[in-house]
Amino acid sequence: MSDDNLFGYRTAIGSFDNTTAHSIELKYTYVGDANLDGSVDGTDLSAWSNGVTNHLSGWQNGDFNYSGNIDSDDYAMWSLDCAFENEGKIDGSAAFDATDVTAFADALSAGSAAAFNTEYSGMGWTYSRADINGDGVVNSADIPGFDQIAADNGLSGYLNPAFGTDGLSILSNTGPTAYYAETTDANGNILATGVSGNHLIVSRYYPDGTLDSSFGTDGTTIIDASEWDLGYAVLVMPNGDILVGGRARVSGSVQSLMAMLNPDGSLDSSFGSDGVQITNLSSGYNVILGLALQPDGKIVATCYADNYPNDDVGLIRFNTDGSLDSSFGSDGIASTPLEDWDGSVDVTVLPDGSILTCGQVGGYMTVLKFASDGTPDDSFGTDGVASLGVAGGLNNMVVLSDGTIVLGGQEGGDNLAIAELNSDGSLNTDFGAEGFVSMELDGNSAVCGMIVQSYGQIVIDGYDGSSSTFIARFNADGSADNSFGNGGMTITNIGSSTDVDAHHILLQAGNGNYVVASEETNEFVLAEYNA
Secondary structure, eight states: OOHHHHHSOEEEESOOOSSOGGGOOOEEEETTOTTOSSSOSGGGHHHIIIIIHHHHTTOOTTOTTOSSSOOHHHHHHHHHHHHHHHTTOTTOOSSOOHHHHHHHHHHHHHTOOOEEOOTTGGGTOOEETTOTTOSSSOSGGGHHHHHHHHHHTTOTTSBOTTTTBTTEEEEEOSSSEEEEEEEEOTTSOEEEEEEETTEEEEEEEOTTSOBOTTTTBTTEEEEOOSSSOEEEEEEEOTTSOEEEEEEEEETTEEEEEEEEEOTTSOBOTTTTBTTEEEEOOSSSOEEEEEEEEOTTSOEEEEEEETTSTTTOEEEEEEOTTSOBOTTTTBTTEEEOSOTTEEEEEEEEEOTTSOEEEEEEETTEEEEEEEOTTSOBOTTTTBTTEEEEEEEEEEEEEEEOTTSOEEEEEEETTTEEEEEEEOTTSOBOTTTTBTTEEEEOBSBSOEEEEEEEOTTSOEEEEEEOTTSOEEEEEEOTTSOBOTTTTBTTEEEEOOSSSSOEEEEEEEEOTTTOOEEEEEEETTEEEEEEEOO
């Protein structure tokens, strides 16, 4: 064997997975580097004398698996070498960046990309930079590997591999399983609430996505207050206690529920009845969907209450001990003058004590404003009601420092939607198209979670018709932020099933990344995306 053949070419030593690029674990060495220390020197002599020389004798350039033939198996190994060396640089530039995301999307659409010549061109082998997994074709099988490269490079909009495992924190469960809301405490820990089987669950995670075993029992608290309890909202009180809102089912009747936990996850017995307050507002279905605190510590909750008496419940206010505050509205309930009010979903208390809530009226997106005592604020919209005039519902609301109201929801039952109102309830026509941004994904889709960053960018999450989770970022004017994900959006099929919905999003205090809480069959899922 010539010295060139013995020393001049690198080969891959180790295991490789031809379908999942991020599972590749290869160590590059030179043929002749028998002890795999990265160089060919005297330390390899003992290895040669133990039979490696015989194994290598007759090896020819290109026969990477030493089979005696140059064939498709060698091409697969070579392709993986190219994929590893290329590191996702689809456009051929020296750095991996957002332009490679666009180039990869184009390659997927075309099924090919610009090939580069190989040192083995005499064999007729060519390779596409977009063939991330090295199987000779460019298709959806290359997406997981490309996403992993993007995440490893900290590209905005991709999973952060430092969170949980490869960006996901997954807790297995049996029965109905979902996180519907999340928040952070003063230490940056993540608190999530939802449903576990027939019980309300609250979990606490460290910022890196691991469960905090000092909270509750091994990181979770289960509340079993009725036949079926769920948590839809969570917030941290000024003293560190944790307030959860949702629903209970008592003798078949669905009623609103609140629970107060101490910082260690135990129930606070001074609140309600042994830490739980169940309130029956009507003869039908009633549930708390949102929570906010007023400066005096009183609790304002949004509510959907069927048959009260005309589906017109807007807000409920509770005292600090969980009892209804009879000084608010009518016996603690602020009603709307709208007989076809379908329910409030999100709530914000403004600096002057007035209250905004959003939801749906007669099938249309609507925002309501109340004075601090629960009476409609006539200075807002028409008699305290601002209808956006668009079919659909609103799920999220963020109020900016200038009073602008940013809204997220679903338009027409299919499209995700973002809208902006001025502080008086009129549409902000400088945002999007006359105040709206509407986007159609794969079938039924909706905005389920939303944050607005200090510099105006809007980040949303939710679900699309293919039962995947999406996260998207928009500029302050409503245009897509093309530096985020692929054209402003990342769609991820997280968990082990194909039925995944994102429900909430929060901003990590430590690193500024985005944490998404999701519903997934038999698994609680948190996912962190690079900002």
